[in-house]
Amino acid sequence: MADDVPAALRQRFIGGLAGRWQAISQPASPQDCRQALHRLAGAAGSYGFAALGQAARQAEHSCTGSASGLPDPAALAELQRCLVQAGLPADDTNR
Amino acid sequence: MPTPALQRVLCVEDDPDIRTILEFSLADVGGLQVRCCDSGTAALAALADFAPDLVLLDVMMPGMSGPDTLRALRALPVMQGVPVVFLTAKALPHELETLLLQGATGVIVKPFDPMTLPQDILPYWEHGRGVAGPQEGGAG
Numbered sequence: 001m002a003d004d005v006p007a008a009l010r011q012r013f014i015g016g017l018a019g020r021w022q023a024i025s026q027p028a029s030p031q032d033c034r035q036a037l038h039r040l041a042g043a044a045g046s047y048g049f050a051a052l053g054q055a056a057r058q059a060e061h062s063c064t065g066s067a068s069g070l071p072d073p074a075a076l077a078e079l080q081r082c083l084v085q086a087g088l089p090a091d092d093t094n095r
Numbered sequence: 096m097p098t099p100a101l102q103r104v105l106c107v108e109d110d111p112d113i114r115t116i117l118e119f120s121l122a123d124v125g126g127l128q129v130r131c132c133d134s135g136t137a138a139l140a141a142l143a144d145f146a147p148d149l150v151l152l153d154v155m156m157p158g159m160s161g162p163d164t165l166r167a168l169r170a171l172p173v174m175q176g177v178p179v180v181f182l183t184a185k186a187l188p189h190e191l192e193t194l195l196l197q198g199a200t201g202v203i204v205k206p207f208d209p210m211t212l213p214q215d216i217l218p219y220w221e222h223g224r225g226v227a228g229p230q231e232g233g234a235g
Contacts, residue, residue: 004210009119013112038155042184043112045206053206057184 005047013047014087021083021093024059025076030069034060037071037079044086055082101220103128105147107138107164108182109156116209117151125213135159139167147177149220151203154183154194162197169198178223180216182207 020040027033037060044053055078062072071079080093104127106117114131122129130145132138136159138150150168154161161181168174178200185191186204194202201219203212 005116005119009115012115016112035155038184039110039113042182042205043110043116046113046116046209050206 010047013043013049017083017086017088018092021080021088024071024079025093027070030063033070034063037063049082049086052079052082052086055079101127101148101217103130103145103147103149104216105129105138105141105145105150106131107133107135107150107156107161108153109133110153113153113182113205117212120207120209120212124210127213135161135164135167138164139171142171142173146173149216149223150174150177150179151182151216152179152199154181154185162194165198176223178219180219 023036037056041053041056059071059075059079062075084090104121108114118129121127130141132141152161180201181194181199182203184205191202
């Protein structure tokens with residue numbers, strides 16, 4: 001399965017998570033946030049981070065029912081937890 | 096006469112991490128020749144020196160979307176009969192059906208398994224050659 005992805009590729013993916021989180025947590029628009037979630041949902045599982053991908057998908061779906069068009073805070077908190085679990089330094093999710 | 100093998104895959108995907116994992120999967124795991132493009136426009140340009148046996152095409156891309164790119168590819172004589180498979184993170188049945196109705200050979204749902212993707216695309220390659228194969232996928 002995706003756990004067989006070389007460590008160097010996984011590390012490169014982890015290295016990009018801070019940028020992805022910034023696009024999600026400080027988006028220029030709700031549409032940008034949703035797109036960033038959609039892209040993360042599509043990518044994470046292929047690198048072996050299934051829980052992260054599912055959390056991103058949940059957060060993306062939560063945008064649909066919100067008045068602001070932004071993700072539900074609880075879904076975002078779960079995503080934040082999964083990002084740290086995947087290897088993103090916790091400090092990078094608090095900026 | 097030996098059966099021709101799937102050799103060249105054109106991947107069109109705007110996310111660099113997904114392009115990276117596609118290249119690893121198809122080239123390193125599957126032993127295929129791979130050309131990755133970051134947009135539909137770049138994919139159309141790549142056809143000048145890369146004749147794909149199969150195209151993997153992201154659906155949601157800025158600029159030319161996947162369906163826009165599919166229409167442009169289908170209009171080219173050199174692309175007649177070449178299977179085009181959508182890659183999408185949309186997984187609801189009606190969403191997959193809508194994509195197939197747009198003329199794709201199949202749909203592979205993201206996230207895909209990079210270790211099995213080279214095998215997962217073979218039925219679409221067979222389908223494109225007129226051998227019975229699936230119209231919709233759940234691979235990945």
